Amino acid sequence: MLSKRLISCLDVRDGRLVKSVRFVDTKDIGDPVSAARRYYEAGLDELVFYDITASSDQRGIMIDVVEEVARQVFIPFSVGGGLRSVDNCRRVLEAGAEKVNLNTAAVDNPGVISEAADAFGVQAVVLSMDIRAVSAGSVPSGSGSMPSGYEIVTHGGRRATGMDALEWARRGEALGAGEIVVNSIDADGTLEGYELKLTRMIADNVGIPVIASGGGGRPEHLYDALTEGGADAALVASMLHYGHYSVDSIKQHLHDRGLKIRMTD
Amino acid sequence: MIHIVDYDAGNQTSVKRALDHLGVDSVITSDPEDLVRAERIVFPGVGHAHSALETLGKRGLDDALKSAAGQGTPILGICVGCQILLSGSEETDLPCLDLIGGRCLRFRPDDDALKVPHMGWNALKVDRAHPVLRHVRPGDEVYFVHSYYPAPGEERDVLARSRYGVEFAAVIGRRNIVAAQFHVEKSGPVGLKMLGEFARWDGNSC
Numbered sequence: 001m002l003s004k005r006l007i008s009c010l011d012v013r014d015g016r017l018v019k020s021v022r023f024v025d026t027k028d029i030g031d032p033v034s035a036a037r038r039y040y041e042a043g044l045d046e047l048v049f050y051d052i053t054a055s056s057d058q059r060g061i062m063i064d065v066v067e068e069v070a071r072q073v074f075i076p077f078s079v080g081g082g083l084r085s086v087d088n089c090r091r092v093l094e095a096g097a098e099k100v101n102l103n104t105a106a107v108d109n110p111g112v113i114s115e116a117a118d119a120f121g122v123q124a125v126v127l128s129m130d131i132r133a134v135s136a137g138s139v140p141s142g143s144g145s146m147p148s149g150y151e152i153v154t155h156g157g158r159r160a161t162g163m164d165a166l167e168w169a170r171r172g173e174a175l176g177a178g179e180i181v182v183n184s185i186d187a188d189g190t191l192e193g194y195e196l197k198l199t200r201m202i203a204d205n206v207g208i209p210v211i212a213s214g215g216g217g218r219p220e221h222l223y224d225a226l227t228e229g230g231a232d233a234a235l236v237a238s239m240l241h242y243g244h245y246s247v248d249s250i251k252q253h254l255h256d257r258g259l260k261i262r263m264t265d
Numbered sequence: 266m267i268h269i270v271d272y273d274a275g276n277q278t279s280v281k282r283a284l285d286h287l288g289v290d291s292v293i294t295s296d297p298e299d300l301v302r303a304e305r306i307v308f309p310g311v312g313h314a315h316s317a318l319e320t321l322g323k324r325g326l327d328d329a330l331k332s333a334a335g336q337g338t339p340i341l342g343i344c345v346g347c348q349i350l351l352s353g354s355e356e357t358d359l360p361c362l363d364l365i366g367g368r369c370l371r372f373r374p375d376d377d378a379l380k381v382p383h384m385g386w387n388a389l390k391v392d393r394a395h396p397v398l399r400h401v402r403p404g405d406e407v408y409f410v411h412s413y414y415p416a417p418g419e420e421r422d423v424l425a426r427s428r429y430g431v432e433f434a435a436v437i438g439r440r441n442i443v444a445a446q447f448h449v450e451k452s453g454p455v456g457l458k459m460l461g462e463f464a465r466w467d468g469n470s471c
Contacts, residue, residue: 001428002385003406040453045386071282076408076451096279098410098451120275121312123382123410178382207380232385262386262406264453 003262004226005045005233006250007211008240010035012081013052015061017241033068039240040073042247043264047073048101048181048235051081063095070096078126086115093120101181103128104154107161107168110175117176126211127177131165131198132157132185150198157185165198166205173206180206181235183213191217191238194225203230211235219245219253226259267291267464268303270330272320274345275311276450283450283457289464297329305464306333309450310345314369314413315357317345327362334364334442339468341397341460342444347437348415350444356413365439367417374430382412383429387447389436389455391425396466397443398425398436400458407435407445407452415446441468 010032011018017032036047049069051062059082066079079092080101089100100120106113106127116125132153134146150165169180182202184195194212203210209232212225222234239245255261267284269277271293284291284307291307292299300306308330310317321327334340342350349361354369361369372381386406391398407427414433417423424443425436436445443463449456 002383002387005385043453070279071286074283074286074451074457075453076410076448093275094278096282123384178384207377209380209384232380 001260002232003045003260004254005211006222006247006254006261007046007048007233007235008039008044009048009050009213009235009237011050011052011237012062012065014058015065018052032065033072035241036069036077037072039247040075043251043262044075044247045262046075046233047077049077049079049081049097050101051079053082063091066092066095066097080126080128085112086119089116089120093124099124099126099179101126101128102177103130106172107152107154107163110171113172113175113177117178122176122178125177126179126181127169127172128181128183129165129168129172130154130157130183130185131195132160133195133198148201150201153185166201169202169206173208177208179209179211181211181213182231183235184215187215188213189238190215193217193221194229194231194234196224196229199225199229199231203232209233219250222250223254223257223259226254266303267305267307268299269293269307269309270300270326270346271295272317272324272326274309274317274320276309276343276448280307280309280343280450283460284464287457287461287464289461295324295326297325300326300329301332301336303333303338306330306338306340307463308340308342308346308350308444310343310347310349311410312345313356314345314349314354314361315359317349318357318359318361321349330362331364337441337468339463339466340442340444341449341463342442343449344411344446347444347446348411348413350437350442351415351417354413364442365417365422365437365444366419367415367422369413370416371413372430376430379430382410383414384410387427387429389425389427393421393424395424395436395438395443395470397438397459397462399462401425401455405455407447407449407455409435409447411446415444438470440470
């Protein structure tokens with residue numbers, strides 16, 4: 001039996017760690033390499049680095065961060081943000097990442113999912129989806145209808161795509177994504193729990209692992225996402241970055257409640 | 266000095282970084298001559314057995330690995346580098362290196378909840394004591410990413426098992442060869458300790 005995975009997401013801008021709260025204001029909370037090493041040593045299962053660097057001429061800094069992380073951290077990690085092409089993906093994989101996270105680039109050009117899967121294998125391609133509920137009675141902000149009730153958005157939720165979230169998840173899998181991150185823009189930064197209904201709906205309809213994201217604030221939220229939400233892994237940020245909980249306390253909670261979790265010394 | 270086989274398999278750099286971290290000298294090579302003369306070899310791998318075998322053949326690395334194995338050079342296979350040490354694989358019609366008898370089989374779980382590839386952390390159960398597995402304790406978890414698993418023809422070649430729908434061989438070995446289906450270089454302290462033990466291993470299984 002596979003263990004449920006605890007993953008932490010580190011947002012990086014110009015080589016520094018930041019945490020977006022509702023993707024609006026960000027504040028610097030330190031060095032991504034030392035944070036990564038600390039979490040690795042604490043027994044975290046996997047890491048995600050998201051490059052939110054605004055200007056493309058600063059992107060080289062991220063490659064340096066990835067290389068340095070790979071020299072110090074011996075668990076799998078993925079990198080996303082600003083990856084537009086197979087060549088971009090190859091650069092971060094060669095720098096030491098196991099996987100790439102495709103988000104906006106895949107919305108703009110779904111073919112990049114298959115190209116990356118062909119080049120590096122499905123296990124190396126994570127489709128990251130930012131999702132917003134279409135509120136009852138309102139007209140979806142993008143064009144077209146949303147049969148699932150959820151819409152794919154980009155630019156931190158500021159831009160609607162008119163794409164139905166469930167359809168996009170299925171299509172992403174068919175194109176060659178090996179995992180899916182279900183990131184609820186509505187729940188992100190609230191620390192009030194994952195969007196369970198959304199996570200469950202996606203998990204029930206794809207055959208690849210689903211990572212719950214957005215809203216994790218307490219260990220019981222992760223338990224809910226990994227059981228009721230049907231997720232294979234849960235992603236946390238603020239809960240860990242601000243020191244409210246440790247990797248160990250979260251894992252201990254999940255373990256005590258009967259989930260299979262990798263426990264370390 | 267450890268020679269790491271480079272056949273565009275993807276994870277040779279990660280293996281080198283893990284060895285660097287342990288303070289073990291290593292070099293990445295695609296030269297068959299280097300392998301024949303090597304003191305110790307890590308044979309890594311990610312991806313497909315078929316393309317791996319093609320690249321190995323093109324570079325003459327398949328024969329070099331067989332020579333090194335025959336000379337008693339300690340060899341550590343990882344993931345695809347573990348799978349193609351066997352005689353054959355369901356993934357390809359090409360013959361594999363046949364250094365350990367048996368085949369690689371595809372996971373075909375009856376349970377829909379078991380997704381393929383088998384990706385993530387899973388527990389090891391050691392069947393046979395081996396110097397490279399000295400520090401592995403019951404329940405230690407390691408990181409797997411694979412759709413095919415090794416099925417050695419002889420039970421005695423199975424060193425440790427894991428379970429995913431079926432029980433499968435997670436570490437196999439014979440004489441101077443030991444091989445792990447999981448990513449030793451990404452399995453945290455458990456994997457690093459295995460690499461450290463491999464760097465000291467004299468190639469005797471007992």
